[in-house]
Amino acid sequence: MELSDVADGFVAVVKRDCPTCTLVAPALALLARSAASRGMALTVLTQDDPAFPEQIAHPDCPAVLVDDTDLGRSYRLDIDTVPTLLQVVDGEETARLVGWSREAWRQLTGDPELGHDLPEQRPGCGSLTLDPGRSDELRVRFEGSRLRSRRVEISPLEDEMEAMFDRGWSDGLPVVPPSPARVLRMLEGTTRAPDDIVAVIPPDLVPCSVEKVAVNAVMAGCKPEYLPVVLTAVEAACTDEFNMHGLLATTYFAGPVVIVNGPLSRAIGMNSGTNALGQGNRANATIGRALQLVVRNVGGGVPGGVDRATMGNPGKYTFCFAEDESDPRWETLAVEKGFAPDASTVTLFAGDGVRGVVDQLSRQAESLARSFAASMVAIPHPKLAFAFDMVLVVSPEHARVFHDAGWSKDQLRARLTELTELDGDDVVRGAGGIDEGMPEAFAGQRFPKLRPGGLTIVRAGGGAGLFSAIIGGWVSGRMGSDPVTREVTS
Amino acid sequence: MHDIADLESRGLPGVFVASREFIDAAATQAAAIGFDAARVFVDHPIQDRTDDEMRALADRAVDEILAAITTR
Amino acid sequence: MSTVLDPTGELRVVDRPRVERPASLDGLTIGLLDITKARGDVFLDQLDLRLTERGHHVVRFSKPTFTKVAPIDLRQEIATQCHVVIEALAD
Numbered sequence: 001m002e003l004s005d006v007a008d009g010f011v012a013v014v015k016r017d018c019p020t021c022t023l024v025a026p027a028l029a030l031l032a033r034s035a036a037s038r039g040m041a042l043t044v045l046t047q048d049d050p051a052f053p054e055q056i057a058h059p060d061c062p063a064v065l066v067d068d069t070d071l072g073r074s075y076r077l078d079i080d081t082v083p084t085l086l087q088v089v090d091g092e093e094t095a096r097l098v099g100w101s102r103e104a105w106r107q108l109t110g111d112p113e114l115g116h117d118l119p120e121q122r123p124g125c126g127s128l129t130l131d132p133g134r135s136d137e138l139r140v141r142f143e144g145s146r147l148r149s150r151r152v153e154i155s156p157l158e159d160e161m162e163a164m165f166d167r168g169w170s171d172g173l174p175v176v177p178p179s180p181a182r183v184l185r186m187l188e189g190t191t192r193a194p195d196d197i198v199a200v201i202p203p204d205l206v207p208c209s210v211e212k213v214a215v216n217a218v219m220a221g222c223k224p225e226y227l228p229v230v231l232t233a234v235e236a237a238c239t240d241e242f243n244m245h246g247l248l249a250t251t252y253f254a255g256p257v258v259i260v261n262g263p264l265s266r267a268i269g270m271n272s273g274t275n276a277l278g279q280g281n282r283a284n285a286t287i288g289r290a291l292q293l294v295v296r297n298v299g300g301g302v303p304g305g306v307d308r309a310t311m312g313n314p315g316k317y318t319f320c321f322a323e324d325e326s327d328p329r330w331e332t333l334a335v336e337k338g339f340a341p342d343a344s345t346v347t348l349f350a351g352d353g354v355r356g357v358v359d360q361l362s363r364q365a366e367s368l369a370r371s372f373a374a375s376m377v378a379i380p381h382p383k384l385a386f387a388f389d390m391v392l393v394v395s396p397e398h399a400r401v402f403h404d405a406g407w408s409k410d411q412l413r414a415r416l417t418e419l420t421e422l423d424g425d426d427v428v429r430g431a432g433g434i435d436e437g438m439p440e441a442f443a444g445q446r447f448p449k450l451r452p453g454g455l456t457i458v459r460a461g462g463g464a465g466l467f468s469a470i471i472g473g474w475v476s477g478r479m480g481s482d483p484v485t486r487e488v489t490s
Numbered sequence: 491m492h493d494i495a496d497l498e499s500r501g502l503p504g505v506f507v508a509s510r511e512f513i514d515a516a517a518t519q520a521a522a523i524g525f526d527a528a529r530v531f532v533d534h535p536i537q538d539r540t541d542d543e544m545r546a547l548a549d550r551a552v553d554e555i556l557a558a559i560t561t562r
Numbered sequence: 563m564s565t566v567l568d569p570t571g572e573l574r575v576v577d578r579p580r581v582e583r584p585a586s587l588d589g590l591t592i593g594l595l596d597i598t599k600a601r602g603d604v605f606l607d608q609l610d611l612r613l614t615e616r617g618h619h620v621v622r623f624s625k626p627t628f629t630k631v632a633p634i635d636l637r638q639e640i641a642t643q644c645h646v647v648i649e650a651l652a653d
Contacts, residue, residue, distance in 0.1 A: 149567035153518060156563055167524055169569050178567045206571030215569045297569040492631045493595065493649055498581045500641040502593070507605075507650035525578045532605075536653035541604050548608035555609070559592075559646040561583045 003077075004091040009040030010109060011086040013068070013079045015047040018125035021083050024100050025053035027115040032056065032063035034111045045073055047082065047128040074129045075138045081124040085109075099124035136181040144180050146194050149215060151180075164219070169297055171289065171317055175219035186214040189224030190231060191490045198231055199238035201299035202245030203306040208234065208298045213290070216297055220290035220318075225268050226283055230290045232346040232488045233258050233320075237291060241482040247350045247474060248301045253313045254474035257351035257391065258288050258320035259458060261334035262344030264488055265322035272322035274462030277354055277393070277469065288320030313353040323458045324396065329403050333458050336409070337485045344488040349391050349456060350474040350481035355379065359398070360466040365405035368398060369412060372468065373419030377449055379472040383427040383437035385447060389454040389473035389483065392416075395461035398468045409457055420449035451476055456483055491519045494527040505558035507551060509534040528558040584645070587618055593644030595632070596624035602651035609650070628652070 003011065012028055014021040032042040042063040044056045050067040051057050057065050068074050077086070077093075087095040087108055097104050100122040102115045129138055154163045160177045164170055176182065187194055187210070194211035201208045210231065217230050237244040237256050247254060260270055271281035279285065295301045303309065309316075325332050334345040357375045362368035372392065380388050394402075402412055424442035431437055454476055461467075474480050494504040505528040508516065513531060520526040532547045539547070584590060592613060596606050606622070613620050621643055625632045632640075640647055 147567060149569075150572055151565050152524075152568050154564045154566060160564060160566075163524075164566075177564070178569055180565060180567060183567050201571065204571055204573055206573065208571070211567075212569065212571075215567045219569055293569070298571045300571060300573065493625075493637065494647070495578075496631070496637055497640060497647050499578075500637070501581060502641055502644060502647050503581045503583045504647040504649065506652065507648065508652035512652055526580070528580060532651070534653060536601050536651065539601065544601060544604040545608040548605045549612065552609060552612045555648055556587070556613075559583060559648065560587060561585045 003086070003088050003093060006043050006088055006091065007041035007064075008089055009035050009042055009087075011043045011045065011077075011088055013045045013047065013074055013077070013082055013084045013086075013127070014053065015082050015125070015128055016049040016052040018082050020100050020122045020124050021053070023118060023122060024083055024115070025055055027105075027118060028053060028063065029055035029058075029061055031109055031111060031114060032061050034114070035109065036062040038110070043088075047071060047074055071129050071134065071138055072142070074127055075142055079127045080130055082127050083124055084127075136185065139184045140180045143184055147180055147183060147211060148195060148209070149183075149211060168302070169219065169293075171292060171296060173317065175293070176221055178215040178218040182218045183211065183214050186218050186222065186224050186227055187211065189214075189227035192231070199235050201234070201238060201294060202301065203248060204298075204300035206298050206300070208238075208294065212298050213294055216293040217286070217290040219297075220293050221282065221286040222290050223268070223282070223286075226287050226290075228488050228490055229260060229264065229268070229283075229287050229344075229346060230294075231490075232486050233287065233291045233348065234294050236346055236348040236484045236486040237295070239484050242348050242350070242484040243481045244295060244299075247481055248295060248299075248307050250474060251308050251310045252474050253309065253311055253352035254350045254472075255313065255316035255319060255352075256288075256291060257315065257349040257471060258291060259333060259347040259349065259391075260287070260320065260322045260344070261325065261332050261339075261347070262488070263342060264344035265325075270322035272324040272460050276321045276324070276460040276462075277319075284320050284322070285318050288315075288318030291320075292316065292318065315351065315353055319351065321460055324460045327396070327399065327403070327459070330399060330459050331409050333456065334485065339485070339487060345485050346488060347456075347483055347485040349389070349471065349483045351391060351471040352380075352474065353472065354393075355470045355472065357468045357470060358466070359468075362401060365402050365407045365412075366415070368401050369415045370419055372470075373416050375470060376416065376420050377422070379470060381436055383422075383431065383434060385422050385427070385438060385449045386451050386454075387475050387480075389456070389476040389481075390450070391456045391458060391471040391473075393461065393469040393471065394457060394459050395465055395468050396459065396463050397466050399459050413455055413457055416455060417448055417450060421446050422449055491516060491525075491527050491529075495525040498525070498527070503559045504528065505530060505555055507532060507555060509536050511535075530554045530558055587646065590645035591619045591621055591643060593640045593647040594620055594622050595640065595647055595649040596622065597628040597649060597652060598624050598626070599628040599651060599653065601653075605651045609648070 045066045045068040056063045081098045085097040106114045164175045192210045196210045197207045270283040359371035424445040428443045429437040497504045507530045510531045511534045
């Protein structure tokens, strides 16, 4: 396509600021003549100096010198190195050589004398199209039309950062202005097409494209490599089971908690260790925030609007962490959910915040399990059962106690389920002088605190500290939310 | 556009009248200032019209102008 | 001028909503703001005539120049004297 106006023969792409290009310039002049004598043309695209190479610019030279200082042709030809030599037949590229190799150039051009006075081999230099700054500008110039989002002009009189706040696009913290260049760069993070629909976002039920997710990921501060995780989180959040709509609208504290598993969590540098649930890691912070910005901006879910939380919780800015998968004895959440050990997954949980569990003395698994159970019973109220799921985040030091005792995660869960059973007489309404509680019908019975499947257990945290954490849930199951795990694919 | 945006922020419903040449520029400006001011367009050109033609333009626009500042 | 991409679902045309319109102009004062571009006065005179014929109360204002935003005291004057405003005529 890009070569349709080029005569059959060869196209060379060069720049003056490249020693290899300067070196091969005389050979290009010779190639121009030898090609011409065989009825073929040589076209030379010069990236930085319209007068380079002088030998080609010379009026006697049969080659065509094309000024490509705007880099348009180089970009569309996807040139990454100079010199690059293309063979062109019927306007189509049929072969490509990168850098200088006497043997390869002779073979491709059919000129056995080519470069007889040149070294055998010289690597090329980077194409100007890859220069930082230029590459963004070129992407906007040639791929900007792929973007469908409405363009909003920020006048020079407006402060860009303030303009983001003024338009209601922020969660209260500064956002990165989503320029077309930044969004195009973000989209490099996925193989999915920008207009591909990811999910229908509540509460306004707006079909959300990959591009809109990318726009909000830019604003949240994500790197392009995080985008597949954000896309998967958005997808998982907007399922019927997870029920982002209800979670947004509830007066309860909860918001989406994102747990990432698998090699991708490590590849993008997520934190599963020291301060895993806290601040300071870009991937953790911005992935969770991007999901919330999508719900806010695309879905229209804003506090005081559809978001009716009485108090909310600070995790509604962002709540995202990776599971610590460094101990092979620990079955990861992804594997437990049936995914392959090398799969990367995102799990969404409707969670309300972090409660610390301290136990610095238990050396026996049973004793530590009892500590966990005692804390779990109080969530969200010691006299309520069934309705609230939980995530138990076991720290490495606590996990060691269970490993040493030979307890698997399943065993721990089974024991916690037993230990958190409630006695109806203790928890019916009015018992203990507290009106809140289970209906009278539960008197005289023992029953579990947690519904089956209501306890998710993961491992995270730093190597020092005999603390674990419980993340309380929101109304569980069909009335509320089920945890949802999805594989990150693209 | 800026005047109407400002007057609206003071609580006054406003509309500005321009020739059709301004359709695109007005849209761009609306996006730029984050306010989509009500606007009514009349036929271009303006500068070489007779007074009678100008009055006819006004007569044709009056209903649309009133509609833009009321809920009618 | 910098450009950003709209991060919203684009269900709303505007970022700031227009002021709510009155159902009728009865008893309200209409400000007619002339941007003072040539020929606009004829248009505004006729508009004034038609509005007055319909029983509306009209007050006239004009900007010192169409090339600039109306000065702050003029905007304050319009805001205190009028209930709605019509600005014309840009071409």
